[in-house]
Amino acid sequence: MPENTVIRKGFVNVGGGQVHYRSAGSGPPVIFLHDSPRSSVLHVPQLKSFSDRFTCIAIDTPGYGNSTPLSLGRQLEIPDFGTALADTIGAFGVERCPVYGFHTSSKITLSFAAKHPERVAVAILDGLSLPPGGAAPDFIAAYMKPFVVDDAGAFLGAEWTRALDFQRWFPWFAKSKEARQPTPARDMNYVHEYAMDLFMAGPHFSDAYAAAMRFVALPVISTLKARTIVMARQDDVLHSYLASLPDPLPAGCTKESIPPDRSAWRKRLGEIFNEFADFKGASNFTAPDPLKSPGVAGKMINGYVDVSHGQVLVRRGGGGAGRPIVFLPDLPGSSRADTDLLLALGRDRPAYGVDLPGQCESTPLAKPSPDSYVAALAETLKALETGPVDLVAEGMSTALAIAFAARHGDHIATLVLDGAMVAPADQRTEMRVNLCPDLRPSRDGAHLHRTFHMLRDQEVQWPWYDGSSKAIRKIAARVGGQRLYTRLVDTLKQYDRYGDAVLAAVDVDVAALLPTVKSKMVALTVPDDPRYAAVISGATAVARPSDAAARATAILGVLQ
Numbered sequence: 001m002p003e004n005t006v007i008r009k010g011f012v013n014v015g016g017g018q019v020h021y022r023s024a025g026s027g028p029p030v031i032f033l034h035d036s037p038r039s040s041v042l043h044v045p046q047l048k049s050f051s052d053r054f055t056c057i058a059i060d061t062p063g064y065g066n067s068t069p070l071s072l073g074r075q076l077e078i079p080d081f082g083t084a085l086a087d088t089i090g091a092f093g094v095e096r097c098p099v100y101g102f103h104t105s106s107k108i109t110l111s112f113a114a115k116h117p118e119r120v121a122v123a124i125l126d127g128l129s130l131p132p133g134g135a136a137p138d139f140i141a142a143y144m145k146p147f148v149v150d151d152a153g154a155f156l157g158a159e160w161t162r163a164l165d166f167q168r169w170f171p172w173f174a175k176s177k178e179a180r181q182p183t184p185a186r187d188m189n190y191v192h193e194y195a196m197d198l199f200m201a202g203p204h205f206s207d208a209y210a211a212a213m214r215f216v217a218l219p220v221i222s223t224l225k226a227r228t229i230v231m232a233r234q235d236d237v238l239h240s241y242l243a244s245l246p247d248p249l250p251a252g253c254t255k256e257s258i259p260p261d262r263s264a265w266r267k268r269l270g271e272i273f274n275e276f277a278d279f280k281g282a283s284n285f286t287a288p289d290p291l292k293s294p295g296v297a298g299k300m301i302n303g304y305v306d307v308s309h310g311q312v313l314v315r316r317g318g319g320g321a322g323r324p325i326v327f328l329p330d331l332p333g334s335s336r337a338d339t340d341l342l343l344a345l346g347r348d349r350p351a352y353g354v355d356l357p358g359q360c361e362s363t364p365l366a367k368p369s370p371d372s373y374v375a376a377l378a379e380t381l382k383a384l385e386t387g388p389v390d391l392v393a394e395g396m397s398t399a400l401a402i403a404f405a406a407r408h409g410d411h412i413a414t415l416v417l418d419g420a421m422v423a424p425a426d427q428r429t430e431m432r433v434n435l436c437p438d439l440r441p442s443r444d445g446a447h448l449h450r451t452f453h454m455l456r457d458q459e460v461q462w463p464w465y466d467g468s469s470k471a472i473r474k475i476a477a478r479v480g481g482q483r484l485y486t487r488l489v490d491t492l493k494q495y496d497r498y499g500d501a502v503l504a505a506v507d508v509d510v511a512a513l514l515p516t517v518k519s520k521m522v523a524l525t526v527p528d529d530p531r532y533a534a535v536i537s538g539a540t541a542v543a544r545p546s547d548a549a550a551r552a553t554a555i556l557g558v559l560q
Helices: 040-050 078-091 104-115 137-143 154-168 188-204 207-214 239-244 262-276 335-345 370-384 397-407 425-434 446-460 481-492 499-506 510-516 548-559
Strands: 008-014 017-024 029-033 055-059 097-102 120-126 228-233 253-258 296-307 310-318 325-328 351-354 389-394 412-418 520-525 540-543
Touching: 008 078, 008 296, 008 310, 017 040, 017 078, 017 296, 029 040, 029 104, 040 055, 040 188, 040 262, 078 097, 078 104, 078 207, 097 104, 097 262, 104 120, 104 207, 104 228, 120 262, 137 207, 154 188, 154 446, 154 481, 188 481, 228 239, 228 262, 239 253, 253 262, 296 335, 296 370, 310 335, 310 370, 325 335, 325 397, 335 351, 335 481, 335 548, 351 370, 370 397, 370 499, 389 397, 397 412, 397 499, 397 510, 412 548, 425 499, 446 481, 520 548, 540 548
Parallel strands: 029 055, 029 097, 097 120, 120 228, 228 253, 325 351, 325 389, 389 412, 412 520, 520 540
Antiparallel strands: 008 017, 017 055, 296 310, 310 351
16 A cells, blocks of 8 residues: 555536545546445545556545535436436546446446446446345335434434444344344444544435435346446445346456455455556546636535645635635634625625635644644635635634735735634633634544534634623524534534634734734624624724625625
């Protein structure tokens, strides 16, 4: 396995949405697909194993990971995901390559290979389930119990328990002796990754999962014309289905029983890739950059910007040729929870939401500090080729925005501060101790509730840990379950680094820096709210509407 493999993440525009992926290496492309309800993180070990010879691309199936769900106005079926896979590979600019599918995605790969044999160098179907007639409707209904977000956070405990039970029983809802899996308990890193994949899919976790259970694969196998290998490891719960394959199989279709040793499995995959990958026609593969595509009003485009320490996730709302707006969301979390604001800001100009290092999917800084965050933001804007921007920052991000404006004033036309974080030294010392609780995953799932209530309390009192009457906020609290769920997922993606940017913001002496800011400043105001108590000398005061669209209108009004 190559040492220090660099794994890059990206998005590719597909139809009306985007597909997220992880990639590593160089050379001819090989596509990896995950099972449900997982994401491309499942294949990080494979990206590391095969990146010495191949461009390994692990895709988030639509509706899973960070990929846009399919929306066809009807029940989704496996051929829909097969079509989406064909569109995704085409969007990469790849004409033909090996495709590896595991469990759910073995059926997606099967559907793709049956319809597009000319585009498949080899289809590897690992763990293909073949129940006669498909799974029973009652079984599917029980297995696919809906993932329902509620405002009180009760779903957190239910879904964490489901993530644990997925590892304990098959099927997970059958708590019987016969259904108990013989494998030992997974370590917390695995359980956390699995649970995060489940939570990222959320209400869409059953889209491909249920479709795979309904899909009857046997008739499709008989139509195959692409080179296909149906395999399963001997310790796979689906290994027995190898005996259900037709005999004889179509020409070019073979089956393989793989020893339970994962090193033997990887060795065999490497042999297959070496035999079928296109080392001539696709050896210089480069993925397209969606942020280079034209912006469209009312549409959000996600992409990554390469910087010296790694990658920064950027969301672009809208388009147009006006001066760009850069938005730094409140911390912790990401700009994903502020999509409505970004789209409203991007009516006639591009509006970029920047997830600071250590937040959501952005690479953390090796040595986080106010200066390193300022440098990372400067690199990000340079890579985006924005030129001068209007910088809008909310909550804790305002301190880092002010530090940036003090250092790079020539980059900023107007600085908009939504809840400027101005605090004396003693309060900042108190904040450093209390703002960022330990969010490490625990087997009882308490970390989910700890995160949920930290984010919820942030809306109703400030600082969030202060229960005194003077801390009561006067804004219209944004405590709806969907927003909190989004912020929770994006915070816990980097539970060990989420506090980096928060503590860097606390380290900024905002009061000392404000007089050095030469840019025009605008301060949004909320009467008697403790988070809006600071008076920003020289700033234009604008009342802060609670509605995102109205707030965008107010901000745009002072930027003209």
